[in-house]
Amino acid sequence: MKQSLLFLCLLFLMACNKDNTPEETKAPETTVDIEKERGAYLAKYDPIADLGQYTLPQMQTKPKKYWSCVGVLGNTSRNELGKSEEKEGLQYHLLCQSISGLVNRAVEEGKSEIGMWMCDHENRKSYQRSLEALHQMGISEQGQQTGAELAQNNYEPSDGILIQVKDLFDGYVLTDVENNPESNTVASVAAHVYNSIVIDIRDKAKYDKAGYTMQYDARYKTTRDAWREFKDKCSNKALVIMPVQTGELRDFSIKNDLFVLNINKQKGNPSSGQNLDIFEDVISWLEPGAPILGWEQGVSEDLFVNRASRKGHVWIPSDWAYNIPLMSLLYKSRQTSSLANVKNPFSIDFDKKKNFISFYLTDGDNVQWMLNDFVDKYYLNPDGNNTKMGFGIPVGNLAMISPAQFQNIMDIQNNSKTLIESLGGGYSYVDNYGIETNREEALTSLATKVAAHMRQHRIKVLGLIAHDVHSSEAKKGFEAFVQANDQLEGIVAIQYSPYAGGEGDIFWIKNKNGFDIPVITVKYSLWNHGNQNHSREGTPTYIANKLKSETKENSFSLISVHAWSNFKDIGASNDELAENSGGTLKGASAAKLCMNKLNDSFEVVSVQELIWRIRMFYKKSQTEQYLSVIN
Template sequence: MKLNTMLFKTIILLLGTHVAGCNKYTSPEINQGLDEQLPGLYEELYDPIADNGQYNLLEMTVKPARYWNCVEVLNVGSRNNIGESEEIRGLQYHLLCQSLAGLANRAVQDGRSQVGVWLHDHAGRASYSLSKQALSDMGISEQGMQSGIELARNNYGPSDGIALQLKDLFEGYVLTDVTNNPESNTVASVASSVYNAIIVDVRDQANYDQAGYKMVYDATTKTTADAWNEFKDRVSNKALVVMPVQTGELRDFAIMHNLFVLNVNKAYNNPAAGQNLPLFEEILQWLEPGAPIYGWEQGVDEEVFVNRASITGHVWVPNDWMYNLPLTSLAYRERQEQTLAQVTNPQFIDWEKDKKFVSFYLTDGDNIQWMMNDFVGEYYQNADVSDVKMGFGVPVSNLTQIAPAQFNRIMGLQNREATVIEALGGGYQYVDNFGRENNREARLAEVAGRVASSMRQHRVKLLGLMAKDAKSADAQEGYQAFIDANDQLEGIVVLQYAPYAGGGGEIFWLRNSAGYDIPVVTVSYSLWNFGSQNHEREGTPAYIAQQLAQQATSDFSIVAVHAWSAFRDTGNSTDLLGENSDGDLRGASAAKLVKKHLGDDFEVVNPQELIWRIRKQYKPEQTEQYLNTYY
């Protein structure tokens, strides 16, 4: 009966009577009585683009008429140096440009200007080129290219009734001394927003005094704690930016949105020089419930700051080395497109195969700055992706807001053999402790609902999560929240922090709102370069292949591929450590080394197919019932 039904519906499709995306037919005669009798088209199981309240990241909503392209120091090695003497080099210049962009774009948002500022990308990366093209597509034209020094000090006449001059928008400057007091950088980043003033360092102060600027705030001897005590009532608690001292990144975004900026380490990459962790705790309590945290810190175990953010119900958005966030995310709500993930139709899976099945899942997909930098070229379009059918974590719910143009590009370039997996549930958080100190049930429901809307609208079927203890009752409570929010979710893949393979491949079954049991699959092994040793369930390709061959407990395994680990091809060598030395094979190429070591009794499949095979193996009746509703 099912075969005849499928054949009939296929004939209808070939006749061109099917309307994509609605599971209906153009002919009322065909529609009548068939909706409940015929299965739907599996590939059409997704939601239309809509604002269902899932957009939680800050947004510049007013479009400028034009923008200056500021010759900045992005991708120039000196951009965060403190020893540069030339005025157009170093952290001093970087902060000037970031403050110019933040204040100019805020003036557009406030209706005081029609001209924004874009920080020029010297590397010519496609992600920023596309985001810049998106400005043009919105009718926003580039005025020209100028240095930050010129934009801050030069006079420009109007053009077509648009005031091009920027310096009239500012009240003066905030003074830093980044060489002798690294935290003056952080203080100035906050004071710049409060005082509507550009950031100038003592190195260049005389030039701005001569240009007619006045100092409105002196940050040269101030600490981050001083900034909090002075400005906590004058900044927004809708988000927080965490960035190291001796960096300029994200300052435009913080200034634009009047956010507090925090450095965890008081000296760059040096926890021993002192930390602002007690201050961080106070700020976490002050933030609006569920407020996102942008950025990252260097030289600190991520557990120290991500864990506290998670417990207090704040999701981390890792985007420390990202630029132009106010304009890459400009008016993102109205720029959403129905870009859909390629999916594996379970109706075409050969269930009769007698194999052990392995899937690979590339880690760190929550990392926005990686998505904007070398993710696509080095990893996503790796020539070995088809061979290993890689599962890619992608921050679907966040990237759609932060850089819609780059998100659309990533989805459009997906390899047909690969699987896109939402990572890691709205940003970086630990599902077993998220919101524990801040109304956990409400925080979980909020983030799960946001993630569900994004996944459903872009046909992403698998969710990747991180847990401190992947097997705990608290973790299962978290998994259930995401399953409750999304009855299109096919399965969850879980990493443990740490080790990533701490779940040992264990599978948990939790029921969704439609009555189907959804598998939550913990990572079995982790492909990770530890140098002179392997760890339990973590190590080289040869070691992981050996472990897979020796295991007798499961026919299904997910191997996490550590994004930053590289290996070399040692041929048929059985040396379990040799692949760690002097290698450059990452991502799919590293996974291919594992595959090469496996015997014929193994088959590599993409993570979505693995999830379906698990469902068919352990829940055959209800899986068959579900599949009968689609074809």
């Protein structure tokens, strides 16, 4: 009897000791299961594959060498008029762009083994990376020459390679950019039609003396003439739209036999006349879903981007991008499984109650920005870590145009930031995309392409823009993107305009697996409007005061940060306009000004964490179910 009692006491003590075992010494089964689920979540992405998502024309033939053309891109006068020197002004810029386009086209056609790269931008790290990528592909630099030298000089073969390029041209197309701005646009098209470099009347005598003959006279021609004469000789797989009095993107258009269009007949001056009727014809002629590269100045983007969107085309802002033919060389085969760092939902304390806010930097669809100062001045801004900034990037478009820079952006992302696909394959409006064609087919095609890019790079959040985020057509657009991607965790939506027109409302769209995906609209925007604030847009102090005036215990707010707005640090002052004057703080630093004006009831989280918190708060059982079956 005593032994039995002793045995029972021992069992009781063992049970008590087990119940009080510290967490870290308990049996590991639960921990193993959680770690397994975490690993399964991080492994949820697709392998790299060509699923038809690649829309950019691709240079498919590698040159063995390339010439570096100097004295053009680093020249601040490259788009200026009134210059008399041969290696100055718009005239020289067009010459170099046309040489580059034709030389790289000759490589593609098997007529040459030497390409061309326009220098003076290699001091930018993004272009330096692309040059390094060429070298890693076994393509070496032959040397550095001006465009004038390449067009006129004779060169002996080097390493058994014919490096002389002037023999690749049939002659020249003549412009008069001083007196007829549109002769630039006409020549940009005629150059590939006639396989001829672009020479201005300023330099005509010199090239006549060098043995060139005029193949086409564009001096008195208009963009309307170019469309009438050359429509059938151009590819409709893409379009370049650039202002007159610029030379950018001409190498890309010439290399790919594309049409070039200017909307304003004079640079930045809509009152001088416009080519909107031609624009309508061209975007109707384009292949469905064909991308439009470039930009126009002095015209509301709502006008020309809106028209393209209605026809089912996305815009790729890229007017200050250079060397796209070689930068994107063989981009399909150069895609790597570079993955975004994502917020693991298993690491979130969902029991915490706060007023959660997230910051989302605008304009991430802008490819040229990604190639210029985005990384140094915005992405690597240390304040981005404290503010847990959400960065929109053009995932698919940048991966095609500059695989090297895309890889870099992915590699240097840290866990505090959320990478967001912006704005669904390029700039278009989700509530009218393809509305003048077969909208359902156009939306499905675009959403499927965007999903492929996102899934293959583990991008979980999508940024979209609409004229009216509350409209039924916007909902149809949201549905298309949700249905195309069951790895999509949430959508952040801005309205054009104001960006905060959605007022923070959240819509729910069911994906193909039956889970509700949130569409979170921007509640407020940090935006410098000078001597005023708008109802939902304004200074960091103004927006912080707006947030603090809300009395909810547990709220969720998405704040957009206008990329081009600068603010001043005014310390503890509560002046709601003073930050607008004379400041230089932007991006994550502007978000930090706002964050510092909030009280302890607020907590800044990443955009992806905000999405998970919203899903758990409003759809708890469903979200728990999703996490339980994620593997």
